[in-house]
Amino acid sequence: MLRVLLTLCMLCTCATGQDGRSIFQYLEDQGFSTLVELIRGAGLSQEFEDLDAIKTVFAPTNEAFKAVPDSVMVQLQTNVTLLKQVLLGHVVMDDTVLGVFIRDGLTKTSAAGTTLSFNKYNQIKTVNGAQISGDVLLANGVVQSINKVLLPIGDTISTIVAEGDAQFQDLFGFLILARLFGTLSLPGPYTVFAPTDAAFEKIDVSPLITNRTALADVLKDHVLSGTLWSAGLTDGMTLETLSGKQLTVHLASGQL
Structure with missing residues (x-):
């Protein structure tokens, strides 16, 4: 019973917003400048601002984007369709993926239709191999900082x-x-x-x-x-x- 009450409490906190900012405002304020620039370039700012659509965003840091090959960054910056696909691959709609609920083998479907696979190694949590750092509860969902950009990979x-x-x-x-x-x-x-x-x-x-x-x-x-x-x-x-x-x-x- 206590676990159920705790779950409901955390979900309500997320829905109402412990931090009154939107996800997009938070990313701007906290220095995710490369991600913010790409969101704007893809014309997705409103989707990240929308307070009526709860979502979880796995947000690559600026350092994460620095590790992406220059040739890939050029493709992202010049191909809006590809850019949207990659950015939406970092978003889970209508769901709040909180760290406390991440377990080994958990999967979610991203807004791009790709599969996000979660693993847990003691206290380390990952999504498609990117290490997750903390939960930030905002007015329209959750932001999880990650240390790698989630790019499409081969099937086998x-x-x-x-x-x-x-x-x-x-x-x-x-x-x-x-x-x-x-x-x-x-x-x-x-x-x-x-x-x-x-x-x-x-x-x-x-x-x-x-x-x-x-x-x-x-x-x-x-x-x-x-x-x-x-x-x-x-x-x-x-x-x-x-x-x-x-x-x-x-x-x-x-x-x-």
Whole structure:
């Protein structure tokens, strides 16, 4: 009963507005200048101002936008249709996604029709891999600050490896040779620690090429069942791979 009352209290607080500002006003006042500029450029200011439409906005910081490749930013700034799609991919309509209710495996549909997948690693919460920071309750919904821009990604790991960066050509070939390419085409989910071509050059791969079983075991050592975003990695944590081996995570200055 107490939990139900608490839930109702929090939802009412959100609906009436603990902070009287609209979401758009808050973003302006709090220095989300890149996001505000893009919202204006997409002609979506009114949607973020509208006090009659409750929504949750996952708001990338200016630092998050700095990490987006220049070529992608140019596309966003010159293609209004694409820009609207990306911005609305950060919005959940008619819902208040509060941090206290985020659980591992939770999914929501964005205003762009894309799927937002949530994960929880101890006290760290993520949405599509972007780390979430706090709840800000406003007159027309909730703002959750995130440290990455939510951009569309490939459907499967095999697609990304096959069609993506040229630095994974050896991995692509080895997955086919080990007959694992089809496995990574399945829904999963999987997490892959993907060796680059440069990494493979540091070892003698000839014994693996002539022993398909050994090659498959080595590749499975790099694959986890489930979704593990980088934000969820902590120093010293152990992970079980598809081969059944235990990996220990070591982080130094944020680097894996």
